[in-house]
Amino acid sequence: MPQRLAIVLPPNSDQCPDMTEQTLSLIPDFDLSARNTLALKARSRFGLVLDAPDQVPAAFALAEKRGLGLRILGGGSNVVLSPEFEGITALVAIKGRSIREETDEHVLVEAAAGENWNDLVAYTVKAGFGGIENLALIPGTVGAAPVQNIGAYGAEIADVFESLTAYDSATGEVVEFSRQDCGFAYRDSVFKQQAGRFVVLSLRLRLPKPWQPNLGFAGLSELAGRDDLTPGLVMDRVIALRQSKLPDWRVTPNAGSFFQNPVVAPSQVEPILAEFPNAPKYPQADGKLKLSAGWLIEQAGLKGFTLGPAGISERHALVVVNHGGASADDISALASHIKATIRARFGVELHQEPVLL
Ligand SMILES: Cc1cc2nc3c(=O)[nH]c(=O)nc-3n(C[C@H](O)[C@H](O)[C@H](O)COP(=O)(O)OP(=O)(O)OC[C@H]3O[C@@H](n4cnc5c(N)ncnc54)[C@H](O)[C@@H]3O)c2cc1C
Structure with a gap:
């Protein structure tokens, strides 16, 4: 169990009702398009930049007071952002x-x-x-x-x-x-x-x-x-x-590896090895085997594949890219296609790495 720390943060809104309004400035209609490495067009009803630890509880108190949801964003490099968020997106910017x-x-x-x-x-x-x-x-x-x-x-x-x-x-x-x-x-x-x-x-x-x-x-x-x-x-x-190896997200927007490497039972790998004796596989402590998601996607012939404005990088089969104007739905449609293809071809389930936010 995590330890409760004797850190004194400023009082919450119950003890000091005006504190949240005074210390935090909500940014209305917050544009997140340049704050996610997939460059998805995304807006949040409000934004907040949190640059001190004591602003974090204050932000939650403010969201509660206004009846709004609150979500946390860092550098936006592991998220698929929805086009509209009807709450507060809080950027963690605490330095030191x-x-x-x-x-x-x-x-x-x-x-x-x-x-x-x-x-x-x-x-x-x-x-x-x-x-x-x-x-x-x-x-x-x-x-x-x-x-x-x-x-x-x-x-x-x-x-x-x-x-x-x-x-x-x-x-x-x-x-x-x-x-x-x-x-x-x-x-x-x-x-x-x-x-x-x-x-x-x-x-x-x-x-x-x-x-x-x-x-x-x-x-x-x-x-x-x-x-x-x-x-x-x-x-x-x-x-x-x-x-x-990896496309630069500033040039070709992406979220790095889009799928985790699947960890599967040896029996699931047997048919793959029968066809591809040199398929990459990494033994795990529990007896399972980790496969390379990128290798599976490449063997399925999907490297460079595009679906609307979304695609799989020509340079790396594990990287989903935004070729311009893609939305979260476009990314999800491509992700579903990749998962279905790998399931049908190899009987392996892929799990998405970036978080839908
Ligand atoms: C080109 C590229 C290469 C990458 N390579 C790798 C790699 O080699 N290995 C790897 O593991 N990952 C890799 N990633 C994924 C990504 O960089 C990491 O997961 C990174 O840690 C995400 O940081 P972020 O600040 O951008 O998080 P965000 O994308 O902003 O957020 C990711 C998740 O973390 C939550 N979060 C953010 N900040 C906090 C916080 N302070 N407290 C609690 N929750 C928080 C968010 O709510 C969200 O759910 C890569 C991504 C890209 C674009």
């Missing part, structure tokens, strides 16, 4: 980061939820500390990183997670989550399972010393054995690999 502690065994790094994730990676690397360099160039905010336990190049945030603080909108308390409390799994956590309940305020990472480079992933293994190896060198390689 620091090295809290350094011992012979570890470094504790703390960052506020509104910090840019990739900036945090660069900050730790510049300070000489390794541990999150494999997660470079993942778009979005620090606060959203634990929500789907971001991962890339054989690493995930759970590996170095120390703790986080979050506002619990169900109880009105600020709570501290240990690693165990978070229920981290592959692209999953309690924050994703209980969507909308918790607002992550700050994150603490424990980077182990001495640095242990994680070079097990294809593309990084050739760095092994280099005597000039540094976290910066690994970070630069990760960035170069990502730039060579």
Whole structure:
């Protein structure tokens, strides 16, 4: 169970009725089209920019007072936004980061939820500390990183997670989550399972010393054995690999990997292996096998496929792109087509990664 923290936040609206109106300024008819990496046209009846932790409970109190729903948005890099939202969209923009502690065994790094994730990676690397360099160039905010336990190049945030603080909108308390409390799994956590309940305020990472480079992933293994190896060198390689493989969302709007890699029983993989003996498969601790969603989509002949203004990237079969003017419905129609094709062709169910918001 997460620990209740003795953090004093400003009183809620019951104790101080005017406080929310005074400290928060609602932005009417808030345009989110430039605030999601799929570049979907989207508006919210109201917007709010939250740049201090005490504004979070105030925002919920204000929404309740006005009888409006409230949803949280970070960098908009893992969402499929509906065209209209009749409530308040609150952007988490709380800033601040620091090295809290350094011992012979570890470094504790703390960052506020509104910090840019990739900036945090660069900050730790510049300070000489390794541990999150494999997660470079993942778009979005620090606060959203634990929500789907971001991962890339054989690493995930759970590996170095120390703790986080979050506002619990169900109880009105600020709570501290240990690693165990978070229920981290592959692209999953309690924050994703209980969507909308918790607002992550700050994150603490424990980077182990001495640095242990994680070079097990294809593309990084050739760095092994280099005597000039540094976290910066690994970070630069990760960035170069990502730039060579993934379409840039600023040029071709997308939300990164659109489907999770399916984890299935060995019996489900047998017919696939009979046809494709070299199909990528990764054994899991529970005896199941993780397949590559991108490989399945490519084998089904869907790479580059388009449906209206939505399509699958020519460069990467796991990336759904907006070719211009696509709506959430267009993206969902394409996603349904991909899922049905993979189900019919391989008997495998794909699960969408970006959240419908
Ligand atoms: C080009 C590209 C590449 C990507 N590559 C990867 C990758 O390699 N690995 C990977 O794991 N992901 C990847 N992603 C997905 C995405 O970058 C991550 O999931 C990222 O953590 C989302 O951050 P965000 O701030 O943009 O969240 P948003 O998209 O704004 O929000 C995502 C979800 O988190 C919730 N949320 C946001 N902030 C908070 C908060 N402070 N507290 C509680 N809930 C919150 C939102 O309500 C929403 O449900 C990629 C995306 C793109 C566009």
